[in-house]
Amino acid sequence: MTYRELLNLYDAGKLDDKTRAEVEAELEKHEAIGDYMFSRMDSLSDESYTEHADNFDYAADLTSQIRKTVNRTFLKLGLSIGAAVLVIILAVIFVLPHAVDCFYYDPTEKITVMRDEEKLEQERINLDLSVWTELFMPGKYRRSAYAEPMGYGKYALLFPSTNTANRSSNSIGGILDKNKLTLYDTNAFNRDCAFFCRADAPEEQENIKDASFFDISENLNKEDKYIACFTLTQPIDYETIYRFCVDNKILSNLWFQVYTGDESFGPNIGFAPDTASDSSTNLWWDDAAYPNLIQPYGWKMEEEPEKIHFISLLKYLKDNPEFAEIMGNLPRDYESRIDNMISYVNENGLQIGGFSFTGTKADILALQNEPIIQSVIASPAQ
Numbered sequence: 001m002t003y004r005e006l007l008n009l010y011d012a013g014k015l016d017d018k019t020r021a022e023v024e025a026e027l028e029k030h031e032a033i034g035d036y037m038f039s040r041m042d043s044l045s046d047e048s049y050t051e052h053a054d055n056f057d058y059a060a061d062l063t064s065q066i067r068k069t070v071n072r073t074f075l076k077l078g079l080s081i082g083a084a085v086l087v088i089i090l091a092v093i094f095v096l097p098h099a100v101d102c103f104y105y106d107p108t109e110k111i112t113v114m115r116d117e118e119k120l121e122q123e124r125i126n127l128d129l130s131v132w133t134e135l136f137m138p139g140k141y142r143r144s145a146y147a148e149p150m151g152y153g154k155y156a157l158l159f160p161s162t163n164t165a166n167r168s169s170n171s172i173g174g175i176l177d178k179n180k181l182t183l184y185d186t187n188a189f190n191r192d193c194a195f196f197c198r199a200d201a202p203e204e205q206e207n208i209k210d211a212s213f214f215d216i217s218e219n220l221n222k223e224d225k226y227i228a229c230f231t232l233t234q235p236i237d238y239e240t241i242y243r244f245c246v247d248n249k250i251l252s253n254l255w256f257q258v259y260t261g262d263e264s265f266g267p268n269i270g271f272a273p274d275t276a277s278d279s280s281t282n283l284w285w286d287d288a289a290y291p292n293l294i295q296p297y298g299w300k301m302e303e304e305p306e307k308i309h310f311i312s313l314l315k316y317l318k319d320n321p322e323f324a325e326i327m328g329n330l331p332r333d334y335e336s337r338i339d340n341m342i343s344y345v346n347e348n349g350l351q352i353g354g355f356s357f358t359g360t361k362a363d364i365l366a367l368q369n370e371p372i373i374q375s376v377i378a379s380p381a382q
Helices: 003-011 017-052 057-101 124-136 202-219 238-247 303-319 321-327 334-348 361-365
Strands: 110-115 118-123 146-151 154-159 172-177 180-183 225-237 255-259 351-360 373-380
Touching: 003 017, 110 124, 118 124, 124 303, 124 321, 180 321, 202 361, 202 373, 225 238, 225 361, 238 255, 238 303, 238 351, 303 321, 303 334, 351 361
Parallel strands: none
Antiparallel strands: 110 118, 146 154, 154 172, 172 180, 225 351, 225 373, 255 351
């Protein structure tokens, strides 16, 4: 039984005489203790008052101590709040912009490759740009770019000019903002230059050929250079068409359009047998995953290395879709089709449906009587 229950029974008069006497004794004891403590507190208060009654500075000192305590408390609180605000501001300035960058394509991302036990690094955009322009941009191959982070998924980009014996192009500037690319030259990476066509029926091929060369003869300036895209009457194996180009001295920006068995890409996908003469940027890649991705300089007479090179370009395009999505102009399901294209090339070799090079009006018209050529379309070289 608790003491509270015992007291309730005491109040109700339900205790026996002995127990009631014990409870009354306890109550009397606690009452005496309470009276003593109360009288002692009054005594202490009187003594304190008497001790400081004649000291006029006592109240002022007490007030000063209270004020100092309050000031210290508010100072600590202010410093804590200020530190928290400073941390938030610094996070917004230095952390948040880079945190947002993680959700979008980062052209400055470092690709690390080990070569001969040496660790090599490069920015991702250089390799992405090299693969993309070789696959889709005859006459406009580029392998270097500069990217400056601006925070929140935004980058300033510069694609420097390419000046070599075979290539000449202007520098291109732009902004990449949350995977949306805006170029100051809107035509810089368009695919209009890669235009190959085919006749609907074989009997129409000669008429198309005559018409296309007639347009060139009438409309091109003989002093200017053009990117000329030649469609062949039928696909030809790589070694045959490459020797044809070498024999006719067609080597400036030479690019081959490859038939892959999938027309969803259009007829405008291929590779350049020589992309190494621009030595302004060294590129490194995973050679085990993408063998012969970037080719060495020199003659390319044999098909097998070129087939490996083209397949590696397709594999890289599939495995790194972010840059392709930024550049656009591909079917939405292109990644799922690449495996079929690779299988077709593995089974059938490099079937070349056309070629492109950079030349003058005279260079283009020199091929007018070649029977393997169906038609040609030319656009100004930049």
